[in-house]
Amino acid sequence: MNLTLKVWRQKNAHATGALQSIAAPDVSPDMSFLEMLDVVNERLIGQGEEPIAFDHDCREGICGACSLVIDGVPHGPERGTTTCQLHMRHYQDGAVVTVEPFRAAAFPVLRDLVVDRGAFDRIQAAGGFVSVRTGGAPDANALPIAKSAADLAMDAASCIGCGACVAACKNAAAMLFVGAKVSQFAHLPQGQPERDRRVLQMVAQMDREGFGACTNLYECEAVCPKEIAVRVIAELNRDYRGALLRNED
């Protein structure tokens, strides 16, 4: 099938960009969206033009590197799917597909569709970890954890940090990401000693990075490729409230 892409082209972080129409002929329905872009890029290179810059790595939906806002929806129209796992069979011949980068002040565009998501790394570094002494591994099952708690923690831990939640949010808020990173420890005994500190420091870093404020629209949940639920946002709010009231360092 033949598609027309409208792709955001921007030379570098300081240039002003614009949407450019690019033909995508002979697209196989078996291609992933990224493979389709690969083929388009080979054509562009053959014609002596600049290929479209986009982020990708594992291409199996687990690394969080791929991004793209496709026809107004981060990671495209399929629910619970990353862009790399979106296949061209979902498109009709002759379709016009608009491809834009994730938009947020905290995610500056570096080139074309590539944005700098380092803000997420800095939020993680501010508190998204558990401090442990290295040494002998503890015995398995020495620390009993209820199945229900383990499930909640694992569901939150499935966040791949892609940033689609920020891209989808009207306010470019990072609450679903930070909520997931707080929730994955909040249900486990290992997460308790640093629980207040973690939430205070991660939220402070989130605000410093210039993300917006949540208005509980729940667009994030709808676009999350890992289908993280907005209950992690409620948990983040609850933990932050508790930490404020306990007022520890």
Add this chain to the structure above:
Amino acid sequence: MEDAGVRGQHPGMARTVGRVLQSSLGLKFVMALSGAGLVGFVVGHLVGNLLVFKGSNGDAINAYAQGLKDLGAGLWVMRGGVLACAVAHVAAAGLLTRRSRAARPQGYAIDKAIAATYAARTMRVSGVLVLLYVIYHLVHFTFGGADPAAFHQMLPDGRHDVYNMVVVGFQHPLVAGVYLVAQVLLGVHLSHGIQSAFQSLGLVTEPYRRLTQWGGRALAAVLVVGFVAIPLAVQLGVLLPIQR
């Protein structure tokens, strides 16, 4: 806080207040708590207003109004509380809106909402419109500036005739229309706002979040029906002015 001991405060009190006022989450707590205060006021206001339907000569609502006035200082404490909630709600909304606008300097060519409700996406618009209505409403029925003829209805003993003020006021179709539209806007605002407050304070997670969603919408609907009933009853001739 190194100087906390000097000021005799609990160490870190200032830090907590600073965190509330400076963090996006803290400002959302302010939004939720002040919003809850305002919802409480609106519920009480509706219960009082519905007394307009009680009795045949407006005695019930006039006695209620007199009762409020008799509270004296207590009334002013209540008014102060409502005003503080309103100021905090609007101020926090302003600060949060500024942050969120700055967080997305460049929008999308195609912007599609796939989960957010209409009410949720238009909170800022409905909020500003409700604020404008509240100002008009205060001028109309509290300060008596918008319609002095309706406002200065008096009982034979010289007390304020609230019943006739409301009924005469709502006999203007345009005024009744403004009130009808404003109540629907308030209902739209609250249909998202009530559950949003529970979420912002982190009070509920699944499965109870759905309950706050539907409960919030139900309360909003009850408020709209209750408030709308009064101008509608006047326009339909159910409530008529009483010759004193």
